[in-house]
Amino acid sequence: MENKFTNKEVAALLRNVSAAYQVKGLNYFQIRAYDTASDAIENTASDIKTLWEQGKLDQIPGIGTHIANYLDEYLTTGKVRHFESVFRQVPEDMFRFLKIPGVGPKTAVKIANSGVVSIKDLEERIKSGWLLKHDFGQKTLDNILRGIEEFNRKSDRYLLPIAGEIAKDVVNYLKQNKDVVYADPLGSLRRRLSTVGDIDIAAATRNPKGVLNHFVKYPGIHEVIEKGDTTATILHGSGIHADLMVQPPNHYGSLLQHFTGSKSHNIHLRSLAKEKGYSISEYGVKEIKSGKSLEFEKEEGIYKLLGMETPIPEIREDTGEIEAALENKIPRLIDLKDIKGDLHTHSSWSDGQNTISEMAEAAAQLGREYIALTDHSYPSLKFEQRIKDIEQFNYSQDKIRVIYGLEVNINVDATLQIADEILERHELILVSIHTSFRQEKDLMTKRIIKALENPNVDIFAHPTGRLLLEREGIEADWEQIFKVAARTGTLIEIDAYPNRLDLPDTLVREAKRFGVRFTICTDAHHTDQLNLMEYGISVARRGWLEPKDVVNTLPFEKLRDILKFD
DNA sequence: GCCGTTTTCGGCCCGACTGTTTTCAGTCG
Numbered sequence: 001m002e003n004k005f006t007n008k009e010v011a012a013l014l015r016n017v018s019a020a021y022q023v024k025g026l027n028y029f030q031i032r033a034y035d036t037a038s039d040a041i042e043n044t045a046s047d048i049k050t051l052w053e054q055g056k057l058d059q060i061p062g063i064g065t066h067i068a069n070y071l072d073e074y075l076t077t078g079k080v081r082h083f084e085s086v087f088r089q090v091p092e093d094m095f096r097f098l099k100i101p102g103v104g105p106k107t108a109v110k111i112a113n114s115g116v117v118s119i120k121d122l123e124e125r126i127k128s129g130w131l132l133k134h135d136f137g138q139k140t141l142d143n144i145l146r147g148i149e150e151f152n153r154k155s156d157r158y159l160l161p162i163a164g165e166i167a168k169d170v171v172n173y174l175k176q177n178k179d180v181v182y183a184d185p186l187g188s189l190r191r192r193l194s195t196v197g198d199i200d201i202a203a204a205t206r207n208p209k210g211v212l213n214h215f216v217k218y219p220g221i222h223e224v225i226e227k228g229d230t231t232a233t234i235l236h237g238s239g240i241h242a243d244l245m246v247q248p249p250n251h252y253g254s255l256l257q258h259f260t261g262s263k264s265h266n267i268h269l270r271s272l273a274k275e276k277g278y279s280i281s282e283y284g285v286k287e288i289k290s291g292k293s294l295e296f297e298k299e300e301g302i303y304k305l306l307g308m309e310t311p312i313p314e315i316r317e318d319t320g321e322i323e324a325a326l327e328n329k330i331p332r333l334i335d336l337k338d339i340k341g342d343l344h345t346h347s348s349w350s351d352g353q354n355t356i357s358e359m360a361e362a363a364a365q366l367g368r369e370y371i372a373l374t375d376h377s378y379p380s381l382k383f384e385q386r387i388k389d390i391e392q393f394n395y396s397q398d399k400i401r402v403i404y405g406l407e408v409n410i411n412v413d414a415t416l417q418i419a420d421e422i423l424e425r426h427e428l429i430l431v432s433i434h435t436s437f438r439q440e441k442d443l444m445t446k447r448i449i450k451a452l453e454n455p456n457v458d459i460f461a462h463p464t465g466r467l468l469l470e471r472e473g474i475e476a477d478w479e480q481i482f483k484v485a486a487r488t489g490t491l492i493e494i495d496a497y498p499n500r501l502d503l504p505d506t507l508v509r510e511a512k513r514f515g516v517r518f519t520i521c522t523d524a525h526h527t528d529q530l531n532l533m534e535y536g537i538s539v540a541r542r543g544w545l546e547p548k549d550v551v552n553t554l555p556f557e558k559l560r561d562i563l564k565f566d
Numbered sequence: 567g568c569c570g571t572t573t574t575c576g577g578c579c580c581g582a583c584t585g586t587t588t589t590c591a592g593t594c595g
Contacts, residue, residue, distance in 0.1 A: 027567085028578090029567070029568085029577085029578055030567050030568095031567090032567085032568095032578075033567035033568055033578095034567075036567090036568075037567085037568090061568090061569090062567095062568070062569095063568085064567065064568045064569075065567090065568090066567055066568085067567070067568085101593095101594090102592095102593070102594085103593085104592060104593050104594085105592090105593095106591080106592060106593090107592075107593085137585065137586065139584080139585060139586085140584090140585065140586090143584085143585090187595090198595095200595085226582090226583055226584070227583090228582060228583050228584090229582085229583095230582070231582060231583075231595095233583095243595080245582090258580090258581095258595095259595090261595080263595065266579070266580085266595095267579055267580090268579090269579085270579040270580070271578075271579065273579085274578095274579075275572095279579080279580080280579075280580080281579080281580050281581060282580080282581075282582095283580095283581085
């Protein structure tokens with residue numbers, strides 16, 4: 001069972017209401033209202049329970065008076081009488097089957113009504129042929145089995161670089177076909193989400209059939225899931241799905257726009273288009289009155305038609321980018337080329353693989369003006385000797401300035417790992433949590449705030465401590481933490497390491513609203529990892545950060561003023 | 567059930583693919 005009253009759990013509750021309504025055959029738009037509300041809660045950066053405590057539930061678009069009242073009842077009493085009565089009218093076991101990809105409400109009910117009680121039971125009864133006698137076709141059962149297999153895989157998501165590599169390989173393979181004019185990875189990969197669930201690829205061609213046939217012969221394929229006239233889905237050997245959608249080149253802009261998403265961005269855009277007399281699909285734009293079709297080879301044309309600038313893919317989440325684009329008010333967001341230095345790296349003085357000079361020279365190669373070596377502050381570390389070594393390196397060359405820093409643990413009792421006298425001797429201090437991640441929310445918040453208020457502390461590194469696909473982040477009152485960070489001038493890090501990407505994008509945007517400033521750093525433990533910066537940039541762009549929000553876009557002289565060392 | 571610079575009523579994005587169907591329902595993106 002999920003933790004009660006988390007966004008995820010509340011979203012799941014509403015999703016179940018939607019499923020039950022579907023079974024009961026209620027009005028389609030009423031059903032969709034629950035889906036919309038569920039999506040909205042899942043995608044909002046704010047904690048639903050906190051919003052409720054502040055009486056701001058109805059500020060979430062998609063939550064109106066009815067659902068807000070139900071949620072109020074839920075968060076107060078732990079249940080909703082109306083929902084309970086709805087759930088009683090459908091088979092109780094159906095909800096567990098909804099977790100299987102490919103199984104929707106209708107199928108789930110049919111499974112439950114046949115007497116199957118669990119997913120494991122379902123798998124056995126399909127394999128034994130038992131279910132075949134209960135009005136299911138063999139192909140349907142094969143599909144369900146495949147869904148169960150997918151459900152049983154440990155994770156259904158992939159880190160951004162991993163999915164990116166696979167997508168690149170598939171796209172390169174597609175481009176070997178002479179009929180492919182363009183091919184690009186789209187979807188969440190193009191929007192640069194921290195984890196990716198499947199790979200969406202668009203291709204432009206005048207020979208759709210040929211290209212789709214080529215696609216399903218990709219050597220790294222496990223099996224073909226589906227194949228039609230314009231789309232096909234394969235299961236890649238890695239376990240990830242790859243969807244291909246093809247269009248002629250003169251419609252490619254529409255395909256790019258459609259397939260980049262997000263779903264909620266597209267829905268909003270299409271509603272807007274409708275108000276202006278257009279109907280948008282992946283095939284093009286239709287003028288509703290005249291029935292005339294408009295073609296777009298580039299997606300910018302579609303946005304322009306609607307009187308707006310083209311939002312960068314990273315922010316197409318329907319979280320205000322459409323409104324901003326209509327007013328031409330999307331800021332120039334940060335880019336990799338804005339980055340001047342890296343402020344969180346490790347050397348062989350702690351758990352890094354390379355020496356100070358190796359790290360520094362590799363960073364200089366990447367065009368960085370400065371690099372902070374922030375080794376873990378093991379109490380046994382010879383701090384003075386390390387500082388001397390770094391100073392010596394700085395004297396020996398003028399390609400790059402090495403800043404001597406430390407990464408210091410925030411202890412469970414809110415003290416820091418080492419004494420203030422040692423902190424003061426260093427130019428840059430990062431603090432971070434490496435123990436007691438599951439501390440209770442209030443205590444955790446106080447623990448962090450105390451560390452941020454220490455005048456020697458410059459940066460709060462990988463704030464949530466999450467490890468993507470492995471470990472959830474800590475629970476804390478982020479609003480309070482951001483307020484303190486803004487007041488004390490403590491910088492918040494976006495850790496670019498691909499399994500961290502921490503602070504997460506939604507919280508980045510939230511923090512910016514409080515006036516927090518950021519660093520984007522690689523946390524490199526090896527020279528090869530210094531180029532992971534691009535992943536941190538993706539997070540920052542998704543969080544709407546501009547160059548001015550990020551201090552390591554500054555040249556060294558200006559950075560020095562901010563960090564107050566001499 | 568939600569929403570509103572045209573609206574507090576009457577709309578609500580748009581389409582593909584599969585299965586087991588002779589015209590559609592279910593699921594997905």
